[in-house]
Amino acid sequence: MLWNVDLTLLDVGRVMRAAHAEAFEEVTGDPLVYLTSAEGRTDSEMFFEFCARNDTDVEPDNATLERFLSALEAAFVRRADELPAKGRVMPGAEASLAAVAGMPDTVQTVVSGSTRATATAKLRAFGLDSYLDLSVGGFGSVNYPKSSLIQSIRLHAAGEGGHTYAEGETVLFTSSVPDVRAAVIGGATPVAVLTGSATEGQLREAGATEVLEDLTDPRAVMTAVHRATTP
Known part of the structure; x- marks a missing residue:
C-alpha cells in the first residue's frame, strides 16, 4: 500500500x-x-x-x-x-492510515517527491510516521521519476516469507494526475482522492480505478484497496 x-x-x-x-x-x-x-x-x-x-x-x-x-x-x-501552524493533515488521513495498517498481510509506505529526510520530517510533525514503514519507501533523494520509485518499492518490499508484491497487489493513493500516470507505468493500481487540484474526470482519464472525495471514511478506503487487489 x-x-x-x-x-x-x-x-x-x-x-x-x-x-x-x-x-x-x-x-x-x-x-x-x-x-x-x-x-x-x-x-x-x-x-x-x-x-x-x-x-x-x-x-x-x-x-x-x-x-x-x-x-x-x-x-x-x-x-x-x-x-503545525502553517501545515495541516488532510481530513481523515490519520484514521485511514490506522485502518489500512490493521489490514492483514499489508505493508504500508510512501512514494514522495521529497528526500527521505524531508518526507520523514513532514510525516513526523503530524504523528503519521508511526503507521508507515518508511524503510521501504520511495523518495526524491535520487534523480528518478516516481514511476521508477514505485517499481523499486514493489520489487523490494518483502512481505511474509520474503514474498515480493506483484502489480496486482500494489495500490497507490494520490491526489494528482501525474502520480496516477506514474502508478500505471510503475505497476500499481491508482486510487485517487479529490484533495488536490485535479478533477474526477482528469484523474479517471489518467487511469484512476476509483476516486474518493477524501479520506474521511476509512471503510471506503479499505474497500477501495480490497477492490484494487482482488482479481
Whole structure:
C-alpha cells in the first residue's frame, strides 16, 4: 500500500515553498522568482526546471543537484517547528492510515517527491510516521521519476516469507494526475482522492480505478484497496 504525501496525507506547501526558495538561492546565488508545480514531481525534477525558468548561470548538473537537495533538507528542518501552524493533515488521513495498517498481510509506505529526510520530517510533525514503514519507501533523494520509485518499492518490499508484491497487489493513493500516470507505468493500481487540484474526470482519464472525495471514511478506503487487489 503506497501513499503520496503532499495533498494526499498532508499539506505543508507554504513551508516547502519557503525552503525551496532558500535552498535555490543558497546554491545558485540567484533568487527563486519562478516556481513550478510540485504535483507528481520530485525535488530533483523541480530543481532542473527551476534552473531552466530562472535566470541563473549555475550549471544544473548532478553535483549541483546534490548540493541543492542537501540545502533543501537543512532549510526544511530549520522550519520544522512552523509545520503545525502553517501545515495541516488532510481530513481523515490519520484514521485511514490506522485502518489500512490493521489490514492483514499489508505493508504500508510512501512514494514522495521529497528526500527521505524531508518526507520523514513532514510525516513526523503530524504523528503519521508511526503507521508507515518508511524503510521501504520511495523518495526524491535520487534523480528518478516516481514511476521508477514505485517499481523499486514493489520489487523490494518483502512481505511474509520474503514474498515480493506483484502489480496486482500494489495500490497507490494520490491526489494528482501525474502520480496516477506514474502508478500505471510503475505497476500499481491508482486510487485517487479529490484533495488536490485535479478533477474526477482528469484523474479517471489518467487511469484512476476509483476516486474518493477524501479520506474521511476509512471503510471506503479499505474497500477501495480490497477492490484494487482482488482479481
